[in-house]
Amino acid sequence: MAVLGLLVVGLPAVYFLTSYGCGADEDRLAEVMAGAAVLGTAPGGADPTGRYRSCDDDDRFVVVGAEYRYGGSSEGALAHYREAARADGWRPRSAAKGGTVPGCFTKSMGGTTAYLGIEGPDDGLLQVEIVADHAGSQWC
Numbered sequence: 001m002a003v004l005g006l007l008v009v010g011l012p013a014v015y016f017l018t019s020y021g022c023g024a025d026e027d028r029l030a031e032v033m034a035g036a037a038v039l040g041t042a043p044g045g046a047d048p049t050g051r052y053r054s055c056d057d058d059d060r061f062v063v064v065g066a067e068y069r070y071g072g073s074s075e076g077a078l079a080h081y082r083e084a085a086r087a088d089g090w091r092p093r094s095a096a097k098g099g100t101v102p103g104c105f106t107k108s109m110g111g112t113t114a115y116l117g118i119e120g121p122d123d124g125l126l127q128v129e130i131v132a133d134h135a136g137s138q139w140c
Contacts, residue, residue, distance in 0.1 A: 020057065021057035021060070022055035022056070022057055022060055022062075025134060026055045026060055026062050026134075027055075028110060029062050029109070029110040029111075029112070029132060029133075029134070030053050030055065030062045030064055032109050032110040033062060033064040033109055033110065033114060033130045033132060034051075034053060034064045036064075036088060036107075036109070036114075036116075036130060037084075037087075037088045038081065038084045038085050038087075038088040038090065038116060038128070039051065039064070039065070039066045039128060039130070040066075041080070041081075041084040042066075042068050042070075042080070042126075042128075043070065043072055043076055043077050043079075043080035043081075043126075044072075044080075045070065045071060045072055046068035046069065046070040046072070046077075046126060047068060047069045047070075048066065048067070048068055049067045049068060049069055049125070050066070050067055051064075051065065051066045051067075052064070052065050052066075052067070053065075059133065059135075059137075060133055060134070060135070061131060061132065061133035061135075061137060061139075062131070062132055062133065063129060063130070063131050064129070064130045065127055065128055065129035065130065066127075066128050066129075067125060067126065067127050067128075068121075068125070068126040068127075068128075069124055069125065069126075070120070070121040070124060070125070070126040071121070071124060072121065073121075074120065074121060077118060077120065077121060077126055078102065078103055078118060081103070081105075081116075081118045081128065085105040085116055088107075089107055090105035090106065090107045090116050091105060091106055091107065092104070092105055093105060093106050093115065093140065101140060103117060103118040103119070103140070104116070104117050104118075104139075104140035105117075109130075109132060110132065111134070112132050112133065112134050112136065113132065113136065113138075114130050114131070114132035115130065115131050115132065115138070115139035115140045116128070116129070116130050116140075117129050117130075117131065117139065117140035
């Protein structure tokens with residue numbers, strides 16, 4: 001009985017301690033994503049407030065992005081990033097019923113499909129974000 005109890009409790013604990021969360025694969029993916037040229041561009045009048053990078057330990061998706069103070073329109077931001085994304089090899093994401101998803105682009109990076117999303121400007125903050133994981137999830 002003790003052996004059975006040890007297996008029931010011990011095996012999940014070993015898995016959790018050795019496999020759970022973000023690791024070297026996600027770090028490498030984040031490095032590739034952080035080097036995307038599109039993250040270094042901004043529409044005229046945008047002031048950088050910082051770059052960020054994170055990984056969700058539960059689902060192991062990686063997020064890399066840049067934020068800007070921007071007083072312009074969302075249309076102006078999207079027009080800028082459509083051109084910048086295209087120049088960096090990104091393609092507009094196809095919608096399920098045809099057409100494309102506004103402000104969303106895809107590109108192969110680090111052995112998976114990455115998704116570039118443009119959000120804002122909301123309250124003067126523009127976010128440019130790349131999200132990807134090795135599970136092949138779809139974003140934006």
